[in-house]
Amino acid sequence: MDTRWYGRRSGKKLRPGRQALVETLLPKIRLKVPTGGRIGSLADCFPHAPKDVWLEIGFGGGEHLAAQARxxxxxxxxxxxxxxxxxxxxLTLVEHDGLTNIRIFDDDARLILDALPDASIGRLFLLFADPWPKRRHERRRLVSGNTLDQFARLMKDGAEFRFASDHMDYVRWTLEQVLRHLSFAWLVCGAGDWRQPPPDWIETxxxxKAFRRGENPVYLRFFRRPRAAAADEKPLL
Structure with missing residues (x-):
C-alpha cells in the first residue's frame, strides 16, 4: 500500500547551473538525520544558534521559505x-541571497518528523500541499491523527501551525482532524478569519495560481496548547 505524502521525485532535467547547486550547495545545507535516533540539538545544525526554529513541510519552489528566512x-x-x-x-534563492539560516531535508518528511527533538519547533507551515482529492488516496494526506501527534510532540507550547489550501475538501478534512486533537486550538476570532491571511503572510x-484560476484560498491557524492544559481538554468534534 502506497502511503507516501508526495508525488514525483523529479521532473524536467535540471539546467547545468541548478544541477551544480544540487551537487555542491545542497550537501552543505542538507539536514542530516541520525539513523534510528533523534537530532540532539537543532541549534547545532546552523552556523549561528537561532533564537527559534521554524519548519516548512513541502516548500515547493522555496519562495516562501526563502522570504521568511530573509x-x-x-x-x-x-x-x-x-x-x-x-x-x-x-537553492538558487539561498545562493542569491546568501541565506545561512536555512537547512533542507530532501526526503520523505516523515523521516524528519521522527528525528526532531521534543518541543523544538516554534512555527510549522503546511501550505498548499497536495490535497490527494480521490477517496482512495485520503490516507496519503499529510494531516491525520498520527501526524498531528508528531506535530504536538515536536512543537513548543504556544507554537503556531499554519495551514493554507485552495481545495475545500482538504480544508474541511484538516479542520476536522485538528479540532479532534486535544493538543491544538483554532486561532479564530470572527467568521471571515479563515479567508484572511496572517498580517505577516508571504504569498506562495x-x-x-489559485488566484489566477479565480479560487479563494483558505488560511487556518492553530496553536499548540500548553502540555499541562491539553491534558484536561476535550475534543471539539
Missing amino acids: AHPDIGFIGCEPFVNGVASA RYEA
Missing part, C-alpha cells in the same frame, strides 16, 4: 521537499 535572519528554518526540481529552485506560487 525576513527573520535570527530564526533557523528547516524546509522539507522531496521534489528535486523544487529543491534546486530553492501555488497561492498565486
Whole structure:
C-alpha cells in the first residue's frame, strides 16, 4: 500500500547551473538525520544558534521559505521537499541571497518528523500541499491523527501551525482532524478569519495560481496548547 505524502521525485532535467547547486550547495545545507535516533540539538545544525526554529513541510519552489528566512535572519528554518526540481529552485534563492539560516531535508518528511527533538519547533507551515482529492488516496494526506501527534510532540507550547489550501475538501478534512486533537486550538476570532491571511503572510506560487484560476484560498491557524492544559481538554468534534 502506497502511503507516501508526495508525488514525483523529479521532473524536467535540471539546467547545468541548478544541477551544480544540487551537487555542491545542497550537501552543505542538507539536514542530516541520525539513523534510528533523534537530532540532539537543532541549534547545532546552523552556523549561528537561532533564537527559534521554524519548519516548512513541502516548500515547493522555496519562495516562501526563502522570504521568511530573509525576513527573520535570527530564526533557523528547516524546509522539507522531496521534489528535486523544487529543491534546486530553492537553492538558487539561498545562493542569491546568501541565506545561512536555512537547512533542507530532501526526503520523505516523515523521516524528519521522527528525528526532531521534543518541543523544538516554534512555527510549522503546511501550505498548499497536495490535497490527494480521490477517496482512495485520503490516507496519503499529510494531516491525520498520527501526524498531528508528531506535530504536538515536536512543537513548543504556544507554537503556531499554519495551514493554507485552495481545495475545500482538504480544508474541511484538516479542520476536522485538528479540532479532534486535544493538543491544538483554532486561532479564530470572527467568521471571515479563515479567508484572511496572517498580517505577516508571504504569498506562495501555488497561492498565486489559485488566484489566477479565480479560487479563494483558505488560511487556518492553530496553536499548540500548553502540555499541562491539553491534558484536561476535550475534543471539539
